[in-house]
Amino acid sequence: MSIRIHELAKKLSMDNKDLMSLLKERGYPAKSVSSTVDNITAEALEQEIAAKNPPPAPAAPEVHAAEPASTPATVLEPSKVKLPAGVFVKSAQDILREKEEAAKAAAAARAAASAALNPPPAPVAAVPAPAAKAPLAPPPVPAPRPFVSAPMAPRPAPAPLPVPAYRPPVAPAPMAKAPVAPPPMPMPSARPPMPPPAPVAKTAPVLPPTPGAAAAASSMTVTEEGGVKIIHLKPPIIVRDFAVALGLKPFKLISELMEMSIFASMNQSIDEAVATKLGEKHGFLLDIKHRGEAAAPVVTPEKAKINKEEKAREEDLKNLAPRPPVVCILGHVDHGKTSLLDAIRKANVAAGEAGGITQHIGAYQIEHNGRKVTFLDTPGHAAFTKMRARGASVTDIAVLVVAADDGFMPQTDEALQHAKDAAVAMMVAVNKMDVKGANLDRVKQQMQERQIAPEDWGGETVTVPVAAIKGQGITELLDMILLQADVLELKANPKTEASGVVIESQVDVGRGPLATIIVQRGTLRVGDAIVCGPHYAKVRAMYDDQGNTIKEAPPAMPVRVIGWSGSPDSGAKFVSAKNAREAEKLAEEASDLLKKTTISEDAVPKDNSLEALFANIAATQAKVLRVVLKSDVFGSLEAVKNVLEGIKSTKVSLSIVASDVGVISKNDVLMASTGKAVIIGFNTKQENGVTALAKHHGVTIENFSIIYELGDRLREMMADLLDPDLKENKLGGAEVRQVFPVAKGFVAGCLVTEGKINRGATARVRRGKESLYEGKVGTLRRFKDDANEVRAGLECGIRLDGFDGYQPGDRIECFEIQKVRASL
Numbered sequence: 001m002s003i004r005i006h007e008l009a010k011k012l013s014m015d016n017k018d019l020m021s022l023l024k025e026r027g028y029p030a031k032s033v034s035s036t037v038d039n040i041t042a043e044a045l046e047q048e049i050a051a052k053n054p055p056p057a058p059a060a061p062e063v064h065a066a067e068p069a070s071t072p073a074t075v076l077e078p079s080k081v082k083l084p085a086g087v088f089v090k091s092a093q094d095i096l097r098e099k100e101e102a103a104k105a106a107a108a109a110r111a112a113a114s115a116a117l118n119p120p121p122a123p124v125a126a127v128p129a130p131a132a133k134a135p136l137a138p139p140p141v142p143a144p145r146p147f148v149s150a151p152m153a154p155r156p157a158p159a160p161l162p163v164p165a166y167r168p169p170v171a172p173a174p175m176a177k178a179p180v181a182p183p184p185m186p187m188p189s190a191r192p193p194m195p196p197p198a199p200v201a202k203t204a205p206v207l208p209p210t211p212g213a214a215a216a217a218s219s220m221t222v223t224e225e226g227g228v229k230i231i232h233l234k235p236p237i238i239v240r241d242f243a244v245a246l247g248l249k250p251f252k253l254i255s256e257l258m259e260m261s262i263f264a265s266m267n268q269s270i271d272e273a274v275a276t277k278l279g280e281k282h283g284f285l286l287d288i289k290h291r292g293e294a295a296a297p298v299v300t301p302e303k304a305k306i307n308k309e310e311k312a313r314e315e316d317l318k319n320l321a322p323r324p325p326v327v328c329i330l331g332h333v334d335h336g337k338t339s340l341l342d343a344i345r346k347a348n349v350a351a352g353e354a355g356g357i358t359q360h361i362g363a364y365q366i367e368h369n370g371r372k373v374t375f376l377d378t379p380g381h382a383a384f385t386k387m388r389a390r391g392a393s394v395t396d397i398a399v400l401v402v403a404a405d406d407g408f409m410p411q412t413d414e415a416l417q418h419a420k421d422a423a424v425a426m427m428v429a430v431n432k433m434d435v436k437g438a439n440l441d442r443v444k445q446q447m448q449e450r451q452i453a454p455e456d457w458g459g460e461t462v463t464v465p466v467a468a469i470k471g472q473g474i475t476e477l478l479d480m481i482l483l484q485a486d487v488l489e490l491k492a493n494p495k496t497e498a499s500g501v502v503i504e505s506q507v508d509v510g511r512g513p514l515a516t517i518i519v520q521r522g523t524l525r526v527g528d529a530i531v532c533g534p535h536y537a538k539v540r541a542m543y544d545d546q547g548n549t550i551k552e553a554p555p556a557m558p559v560r561v562i563g564w565s566g567s568p569d570s571g572a573k574f575v576s577a578k579n580a581r582e583a584e585k586l587a588e589e590a591s592d593l594l595k596k597t598t599i600s601e602d603a604v605p606k607d608n609s610l611e612a613l614f615a616n617i618a619a620t621q622a623k624v625l626r627v628v629l630k631s632d633v634f635g636s637l638e639a640v641k642n643v644l645e646g647i648k649s650t651k652v653s654l655s656i657v658a659s660d661v662g663v664i665s666k667n668d669v670l671m672a673s674t675g676k677a678v679i680i681g682f683n684t685k686q687e688n689g690v691t692a693l694a695k696h697h698g699v700t701i702e703n704f705s706i707i708y709e710l711g712d713r714l715r716e717m718m719a720d721l722l723d724p725d726l727k728e729n730k731l732g733g734a735e736v737r738q739v740f741p742v743a744k745g746f747v748a749g750c751l752v753t754e755g756k757i758n759r760g761a762t763a764r765v766r767r768g769k770e771s772l773y774e775g776k777v778g779t780l781r782r783f784k785d786d787a788n789e790v791r792a793g794l795e796c797g798i799r800l801d802g803f804d805g806y807q808p809g810d811r812i813e814c815f816e817i818q819k820v821r822a823s824l
């Protein structure tokens, strides 16, 4: 602690210059009156001067100042007193003047203080009293100190001016006492205690203490969005407030800061980056809003996800590499899709197919001019519409196969629509150019009608004439596919996690569920974990379209994957997971969601109206064909179901009791027996003993390998459940010419005009448009002899059992009733 020279001079009642020279004499570096003197020196000087100037000395002039005339003798002329060097004695006038000045200053200070606190006027009036008393008991030297101290702060520790402001209204009284006993203790302060100077931080982030630290506390709020706790704050970030927001004790936060080599006290502020780090450590996100700027975007999990996706997209762009095109062959049944693929792959797939029909989507990859092309072999039958639609959505290029002799057919148009809907590039392969009725121009004409005019007709559709069976035009077609791929600039990032689409799945007896997939992005490797809806796989092994084991599948490569938890749906998307555990978790979540959806669908309130009740009764009385379906692969199963869904009837309905892939088992038989169902197998076999068991339980098993045959047969089975329709077959007709009485009644003498009349056959008597009677031909006579049959142009006598009311001109029609299978 120190004191300025001019303050010390006043305290010692010395002239500034004198004190300066005294200090210089003693070797103290005093440059100006504002230079400081340390406390020890100052006190030593005070004591020295006090010792040299005993108390009566200064008091005397005061007394004499008050009564100068009465005590002149006692007045000592300072000039005549011998003082030690450096010691000065004030004159009486000086002392009086100083006193007056001090009194004035004290009065002004008190007035200011009382004005601030609005004190009653009385204490103010009392102020002069202590001042007046002061001379009665003057302290040796510091007598004037209190008065001087108010405006000048003689000691550095107390903060004199604010003191009265924080005292109760009785402040003037202590003020009055202040001269006698100046408070040595530090005064309470309005400010937070000044922190000790912070140790020098190793790193920069600790900022100097901020005056508004306390206020900052209120500017920190904690909210929770989507399970994430967010601290909203405005800098400065004060350690104490931040600790509160984090739910920590300040000292804990300080120690954590120290661990980060940051030394900060409670009232110091810390860097935003440091705060963000600490926030993250304790599970908080920071929303730092700087003054005068809009709120910083809050990073919610959704936003974090979007950011992640954006990053992934950027990463993708960086690593994009050309990939093979995925081509889908579409077209009408028998227009040669399989033959075309066969020609392309130079392998005879068509020959191995039942009924010459592709039954499910297969995917293959070929190489042409050193470049790879992936083909999806889509089924041609209408039943596969769904799958084909899915197939089209995986593809880049759709090749529409149109037989040159048939031209566009319904399924060609359907396929065209799928290609258009999927917004894929499309080209036309006009197949069977070798057959007799091939008419390329007619196909081109049809293309133009469908707004897909061929290139050579001024349109944009690449059109390639081919003869698949002879392998003609295949090279040109592949060239065109690659050209189209170049135009499309097909690229994918092989350096990321694999994702793609399931083309088909099936259950293999030895290997469990397996699925043909196409990787669309990234590279799939053996050991990877993938998830596809409610199913997941840890890729145990992968095979290419040739059945070769492979270790990794880059984009656009079709592969068979083993290691699935179940059979994923064809057309479903798959994505990679961190590991098998996560994949399982994701699959479980998807499964739960699926269950919830099903339950909520079931939970839809039932219609209990009377109409609904009658409809229900009618429904229970309605005939139902129950079916247990078994198929080789899921793709086919779906297609068969599609066919069955297409069978519509108001008289009989079809219910699929169970459907699965695999062989027909004894269990299926038992299930069918209980459910009174038939078993329909598609491209599948039976377990040993199934036939005998089915016979025992009276269960029908029918197997099919051609899907439209399956559809037709099921239609028949459904119709068989209905009562047969009765059909009238007219045998002949006769005209009544005369009526003859006989013993038992009357006989009609007739001329057979058409067909024949048979004895025992059913006949009807008509008069004009009216039908009079229907009964059996009991008597049929040719002249007097009985006849079994009388043909057209001959006369005969006819009598129907139980009828005698014939008239000439009536017509007798002979017919038989035939039972025919009811129509759906």
Ligand SMILES: Nc1nc2c(ncn2[C@@H]2O[C@H](COP(=O)(O)OP(=O)(O)OP(=O)(O)O)[C@@H](O)[C@H]2O)c(=O)[nH]1
Binding pocket: 331, 332, 333, 334, 335, 336, 337, 338, 339, 340, 350, 356, 357, 358, 359, 379, 380, 381, 431, 432, 433, 434, 435, 466, 467, 468, 469, 470
């Ligand atoms: N003459 C001739 N016959 C062909 C040609 N291409 C295919 N075919 C015949 O047409 C028939 C149907 O051929 P597929 O390749 O099975 O036809 P698809 O379109 O795959 O038929 P689905 O699988 O039922 O949809 C077969 O008998 C083939 O031999 C061709 O270029 N010329």
